[in-house]
Amino acid sequence: MNIPVKNTLSESLNVFFRALLEKNIVEALAVPQALFDGKTFSLTLVKDPEKITHAQPFLPVLMNNGAEALASLTATGISGKVGAVMRSCEIRATVELAKFNQVKLENILFIGVDCLGTMENEDFVRYITDKEFVPEAYLKGLLEGKESIPVRQACRVCPYPVPAHAEIRLGFIGTDPEKYLTVEASEELTAALGLVGVASNVERENAVSLIVKARTEARDRFLKDMKDRFKSIDGMLGEFARCKRCYNCRTQCPICFCNECIFLTKVFDHESADYLRWAKRKGALRLPYDTLLFHLTRLNHMATSCVGCGQCSSACPNGLPVFELFQYVGEEVQKLFEYVPGARVEDTPPVSTFREKELEAL
Numbered sequence: 001m002n003i004p005v006k007n008t009l010s011e012s013l014n015v016f017f018r019a020l021l022e023k024n025i026v027e028a029l030a031v032p033q034a035l036f037d038g039k040t041f042s043l044t045l046v047k048d049p050e051k052i053t054h055a056q057p058f059l060p061v062l063m064n065n066g067a068e069a070l071a072s073l074t075a076t077g078i079s080g081k082v083g084a085v086m087r088s089c090e091i092r093a094t095v096e097l098a099k100f101n102q103v104k105l106e107n108i109l110f111i112g113v114d115c116l117g118t119m120e121n122e123d124f125v126r127y128i129t130d131k132e133f134v135p136e137a138y139l140k141g142l143l144e145g146k147e148s149i150p151v152r153q154a155c156r157v158c159p160y161p162v163p164a165h166a167e168i169r170l171g172f173i174g175t176d177p178e179k180y181l182t183v184e185a186s187e188e189l190t191a192a193l194g195l196v197g198v199a200s201n202v203e204r205e206n207a208v209s210l211i212v213k214a215r216t217e218a219r220d221r222f223l224k225d226m227k228d229r230f231k232s233i234d235g236m237l238g239e240f241a242r243c244k245r246c247y248n249c250r251t252q253c254p255i256c257f258c259n260e261c262i263f264l265t266k267v268f269d270h271e272s273a274d275y276l277r278w279a280k281r282k283g284a285l286r287l288p289y290d291t292l293l294f295h296l297t298r299l300n301h302m303a304t305s306c307v308g309c310g311q312c313s314s315a316c317p318n319g320l321p322v323f324e325l326f327q328y329v330g331e332e333v334q335k336l337f338e339y340v341p342g343a344r345v346e347d348t349p350p351v352s353t354f355r356e357k358e359l360e361a362l
Helices: 009-022 065-076 086-097 119-127 137-144 187-193 202-229 233-239 248-252 271-280 292-300 310-316 322-337
Strands: 002-004 026-037 040-046 083-084 108-114 166-169 179-186
Touching: 002 009, 009 026, 009 083, 009 137, 009 179, 009 187, 009 322, 026 202, 040 065, 065 083, 065 086, 083 086, 086 108, 137 179, 179 187, 202 322, 248 292, 292 322
Parallel strands: 026 083, 083 108, 108 166
Antiparallel strands: 002 179, 026 040, 166 179
């Protein structure tokens, strides 16, 4: 099915998203919108259809992974469904959180959107400030190879431009976004929304396949590079020497949800004399202490569940390769357990599964 773009892309999307509320398909809608000066775009929770005025789900910016917001909206129970307009990494993170009882999927209707990557927030602000920015022209230029943007590392190696697990999918890949968008949904939903048109799009399928192929190849090269980069403890120590233990990566990770984090307890509040004793034994002691232990502990907890959204590295004030390490180790661990985080709702995370003969061959 297609949505014709009338006047502007944003206006057409506003009409589509308002219909979800007006036709009572969802009780509320979490949708990315422009805020204030039009340079800030964030997930907004909307109840009044008339408050959907600047919907922009395709822009190359991701303030936060929306999975954490859906946990807040559904974890303790609500009566209806919240529509969630999200990218692939956000949906997969939400699915993963549901397996740990942090999200109630029965209260969510996913509206997945195509994504060809996002910029760091500061890069995006500069990008739209330095030029007259028209979203539909930007998307068309991106598809035609005429638009070049500084995409985050996590997005450059993401093989999921089109989300799974979405009851409704909105797409611009394989279209002319100045003229129309594609919509994929069940017959029931398309009828409720009054959508008519072509049910399949061969051009879109071919375009998506080419992007997935290119991204998969880029990911393979990336993982090979990471194997050399993290091949020793000394190498890892060097990579993470700039860590100041601010915990921004933990805070921004949508999967790292423990209410009582060991690093926020007294466990790592050492006695003052311990530092002097350790310094005497080693000759010199790096401060703050335990920084690599922090990352390795998180890695141990997260290796099977990391969906690769890259919010950890984006949040780091010192540019540490947190995403890179988690993806490299995660790839190996996930292969070992034959598990892909966020891929299937019914899969049980390895950290919560006990198998008596697991890993015996090792």
